[in-house]
Amino acid sequence: MPDDTPEGVNEKLIRSKRRWAxxxxxxxxxxxxxxxxxxxxGQRLVKDWPVLDLGIQPMIDARRFRLDIDxxxxxxxxxRLDEFMALPMAESVSDMHCVTQxxxxxxxxxxxxxxTLIDSVEPSDKAKHVIFxxxxxYTTNVHxxxxxxxxxFLVHSWEGQPISRQHGGPVRVLMPRLYLWKxxxxxxxxxxxxxxxxxxxxxxxxxxxxxPWLEERYG
Ligand SMILES: Nc1nc2c(c(=O)[nH]1)N[C@H]1C(S)=C(S)[C@@H](COP(=O)(O)O)O[C@H]1N2
Ligand SMILES: [Mo]
Numbered sequence: 001m002p003d004d005t006p007e008g009v010n011e012k013l014i015r016s017k018r019r020w021a022x023x024x025x026x027x028x029x030x031x032x033x034x035x036x037x038x039x040x041x042g043q044r045l046v047k048d049w050p051v052l053d054l055g056i057q058p059m060i061d062a063r064r065f066r067l068d069i070d071x072x073x074x075x076x077x078x079x080r081l082d083e084f085m086a087l088p089m090a091e092s093v094s095d096m097h098c099v100t101q102x103x104x105x106x107x108x109x110x111x112x113x114x115x116t117l118i119d120s121v122e123p124s125d126k127a128k129h130v131i132f133x134x135x136x137x138y139t140t141n142v143h144x145x146x147x148x149x150x151x152x153f154l155v156h157s158w159e160g161q162p163i164s165r166q167h168g169g170p171v172r173v174l175m176p177r178l179y180l181w182k183x184x185x186x187x188x189x190x191x192x193x194x195x196x197x198x199x200x201x202x203x204x205x206x207x208x209x210x211x212p213w214l215e216e217r218y219g
Contacts, residue, residue: 004203006137010055014204021205021218026101032213034177038095040212043103049158050102051166054200056136058186059165067154067171071131071192074122081170085156087112087120094151094176096183097212109174111155114147117190127192131199132173132184140182140199142175143209144192151176154187179210179217 005014020026028042039045062081070076079087090113097103123144130147132140146152155174156163163169168185175182181201202208207216 004137004200006054006056006200008056009137013055017201018204024218026099026217027215029215031215034213037213038105039103040097041215043097043101043212046102046104049096049104049107049167050098050100052098052100052180053185054136054138057165058135060135060170060186062170065170067187068189069117069121069192070189072124072127072194073192074124075120077117077121084112084154084171088116090116090153092151092153092174094174096176096180099179099181099206099210099217103212108159109153109155110157111153111171111174113150114152114154115150117154118148121192123192124194126194129193129196131191131193131197132182132187133189133191134168134184135186135188138184138186138200139197140184141197141202141208142178142182143196146175146178146209149175149177177211179207179212181206182210 026042030041032041065081067079092109095105128144130142130144153174154171156171171187172185173183173187205218207219209216
């Protein structure tokens with residue numbers, strides 16, 4: 001058992017999700033090509049947007065908000081909410097796929113694209129990994145090439161409304177090509193790193209990469 005479990009989390013829920021990973025639950029054993037198949041293997045569509053997290057839903061008002069983008073970068077950033085909101089914004093429509101088998105199509109997002117942030121902080125070529133750190137103590141890791149995609153955003157709005165506290169507002173990560181556990185809610189810090197650092201679920205049996213079309217649920 002990793003010893004970095006944040007305080008106050010729902011331990012029962014975490015134990016049962018770990019057991020699912022150990023048992024390889026929900027695996028269909030098939031893969032699909034995202035160019036031709038919209039719904040990844042083993043997923044089913046939902047209309048609402050379920051809430052999943054460790055059981056802590058921090059309240060982050062404008063005064064408490066801080067977003068650091070740092071690590072192996074030339075120009076680290078530490079942004080207040082008003083500074084974040086003043087960055088160039090873009091709109092995007094994408095699907096969400098959760099490892100617990102639900103998918104939701106055509107979500108309308110507004111936010112700052114990952115590429116805008118990368119251009120601004122100028123990570124070293126050696127920084128091949130990106131680690132997300134959230135206010136509730138959650139962490140998750142992705143490869144830099146996956147962060148550096150046109151559909152990756154730090155989003156503040158969904159369907160024309162500010163992202164709710166339950167879903168990680170005021171600002172969360174959105175990585176639509178990976179299972180949703182890679183999209184950190186209540187984002188606090190984006191760290192560019194030379195070495196990989198498996199995050200909360202990656203240390204507890206989830207796949208390090210998490211591609212839904214390859215059914216990379218568990219590692
Ligand atoms: N900060 C934080 N981000 C998180 C989590 C969490 O517990 N804390 N859970 C992850 C998991 S396992 C999932 S499935 C998605 C769920 O996002 P949603 O509640 O908005 O559907 O958030 C991901 N991001
Ligand atoms: Mo999840």
